[in-house]
Amino acid sequence: MRIMQSSKSRALVALAVIASIGALLAAPLPTSQTVQYKSGDDTLSAYLALPASSGRHPAIILIHQYWGLNDWMKQNAQKLADQGYVALAVDLFRGGVATTPGDAQELMRSLPKDRAVRDLESAFTYLAARPDVDPARIGSIGWCMGGGYSFQVAIHEPALAACAVNYGAPPTDPADIAAIHAPILGNFGADDQGITPDNVHAFQQAAQAAGKSVDFKEYAGAGHAFEDSTNVAAYRPEAAADAWNRITAFFAANLKP
Amino acid sequence: MTALRRLATLGLFLAVSASGATAAPARTQIARAQIVSYLSGAETVSGYLVSPARAGRRPAIIVVHGDRGLDEWTKQQAQRFGARGYVVIAVDLYRGEIARNTEDAHELMRGLPDDRALRDLQAAFTYLAARRDVRTTEIAVIGWDMGGWYALQLAIHQPNLAACVVDDSALPTDRAAIAQIRAPVLGNFGADDRGIPASALQTFEAAMQSAGHAADLKSYPGAADGFDDSSNADRYRAGAAADAWNRTVAFFVKTLGD
Numbered sequence: 267m268r269i270m271q272s273s274k275s276r277a278l279v280a281l282a283v284i285a286s287i288g289a290l291l292a293a294p295l296p297t298s299q300t301v302q303y304k305s306g307d308d309t310l311s312a313y314l315a316l317p318a319s320s321g322r323h324p325a326i327i328l329i330h331q332y333w334g335l336n337d338w339m340k341q342n343a344q345k346l347a348d349q350g351y352v353a354l355a356v357d358l359f360r361g362g363v364a365t366t367p368g369d370a371q372e373l374m375r376s377l378p379k380d381r382a383v384r385d386l387e388s389a390f391t392y393l394a395a396r397p398d399v400d401p402a403r404i405g406s407i408g409w410c411m412g413g414g415y416s417f418q419v420a421i422h423e424p425a426l427a428a429c430a431v432n433y434g435a436p437p438t439d440p441a442d443i444a445a446i447h448a449p450i451l452g453n454f455g456a457d458d459q460g461i462t463p464d465n466v467h468a469f470q471q472a473a474q475a476a477g478k479s480v481d482f483k484e485y486a487g488a489g490h491a492f493e494d495s496t497n498v499a500a501y502r503p504e505a506a507a508d509a510w511n512r513i514t515a516f517f518a519a520n521l522k523p
Numbered sequence: 524m525t526a527l528r529r530l531a532t533l534g535l536f537l538a539v540s541a542s543g544a545t546a547a548p549a550r551t552q553i554a555r556a557q558i559v560s561y562l563s564g565a566e567t568v569s570g571y572l573v574s575p576a577r578a579g580r581r582p583a584i585i586v587v588h589g590d591r592g593l594d595e596w597t598k599q600q601a602q603r604f605g606a607r608g609y610v611v612i613a614v615d616l617y618r619g620e621i622a623r624n625t626e627d628a629h630e631l632m633r634g635l636p637d638d639r640a641l642r643d644l645q646a647a648f649t650y651l652a653a654r655r656d657v658r659t660t661e662i663a664v665i666g667w668d669m670g671g672w673y674a675l676q677l678a679i680h681q682p683n684l685a686a687c688v689v690d691d692s693a694l695p696t697d698r699a700a701i702a703q704i705r706a707p708v709l710g711n712f713g714a715d716d717r718g719i720p721a722s723a724l725q726t727f728e729a730a731m732q733s734a735g736h737a738a739d740l741k742s743y744p745g746a747a748d749g750f751d752d753s754s755n756a757d758r759y760r761a762g763a764a765a766d767a768w769n770r771t772v773a774f775f776v777k778t779l780g781d
Contacts, residue, residue, distance in 0.1 A: 371625050374629065375668055378672075378723075438638055460631045
């Protein structure tokens with residue numbers, strides 16, 4: 267930075283400082299920003315959206331599809347922040363964003379899954395340490411690939427308070443299912459080729475037998491990615507609207523004081 | 524699969540072998556290629572088994588498909604190893620589903636529960652170890668792309684695995700998990716792979732070395748992921764594919780015996 271020499275410049279700087287303090291006191295806080303935190307030896311970036319009000323808030327980790335941390339994910343974070351949550355949209359691909367299925371599959375196939383789980387645990391730790399977050403009220407939500415990882419957060423983080431999954435692969439290992447503490451909400455497409463109704467029912471039965479709270483809904487006429495308004499072929503507006511209402515009601519019931 | 528189709532597949536394969544498309548001519552005839560069933564947890568799963576026409580106990584290889592599923596190309600790889608005298612089981616992690624395009628592959632891959640995939644591979648190991656034609660101390664795994672990741676997961680979780688080969692796969696990063704690997708690891712990668720950078724290879728090799736394990740990873744310039752898949756015309760690089768095959772065969776001869 268260039269050092270300012272003249273007294274006029276110094277006066278201007280002082281004015282600017284006073285003006286920004288005034289702005290901080292008067293205006294709402296900035297609502298979104300890129301933040302950084304440590305995951306093992308790595309420093310990660312994520313998109314953080316904040317509620318307008320001050321004080322401690324419940325928080326939600328958002329986990330992207332195989333497209334990466336794109337604008338649709340950031341919009342979801344903003345929508346949840348508008349409802350009073352500190353919303354952290356993680357970036358498991360570390361900057362990679364795809365716009366074609368081929369590129370997206372490249373990103374997904376090359377993601378080391380152990381690193382992804384570590385990154386998500388670090389996201390939880392980051393949120394729990396923020397002064398504007400109530401660490402007992404942190405939830406997770408993921409779509410598609412990120413839905414599978416939302417389950418993984420529930421398995422690896424016993425303090426998670428709510429876990430929402432949109433067409434993500436449910437775990438099958440009884441020990442993994444037993445490790446889940448958070449109540450789980452799931453939205454699935456009945457026409458999903460990769461996660462069939464059988465897979466969904468098997469998890470539901472195993473989790474309920476293990477005493478877990480599971481609320482799953484299957485949408486007829488919808489395949490995977492039916493909530494993504496930017497995915498023309500997959501998007502089902504009515505099912506998507508219903509799923510979003512379920513998500514916000516679920517988080518309100520489990521994360522809000 | 525009918526017996527006739529099975530014979531047709533074998534005939535095609537032997538023709539390919541004889542034409543010199545493979546690095547070395549087949550030295551053993553395949554006795555059988557068949558679908559077999561075994562238990563994985565509470566479920567019965569199927570695999571494609573190739574057994575060589577050789578008497579006695581043989582070393583064995585578990586073949587793990589990429590994101591498209593257990594397709595014809597993957598079965599051909601199983602046959603190639605069978606022709607070299609190994610008992611081979613090609614697992615079917617997708618339980619019968621095969622992708623027709625990239626989006627199918629994505630849908631199936633993201634629908635695959637990780638824990639189930641590893642359980643299926645452990646079950647394949649147990650199945651092979653219980654066979655009377657298999658040397659239980661000489662069971663290896665090879666996987667391509669998505670299958671390479673799971674091959675390494677088996678190496679982490681199955682201490683009796685004798686060797687592990689991965690092509691174009693994501694690599695584990697957790698040092699404690701890597702330290703659990705007992706099997707020597709061979710890897711073949713395309714230097715132009717947009718998803719798996721050279722730094723990922725170096726990090727994995729360093730972690731293996733510091734744990735006192737052997738990892739031999741090779742990166743082929745001018746090749747991207749899928750370079751050894753002859754069914755993928757855009758990606759296939761014949762020279763790199765032949766070299767990777769020779770490295771793989773030599774590695775199995777060294778680690779499993781002949």
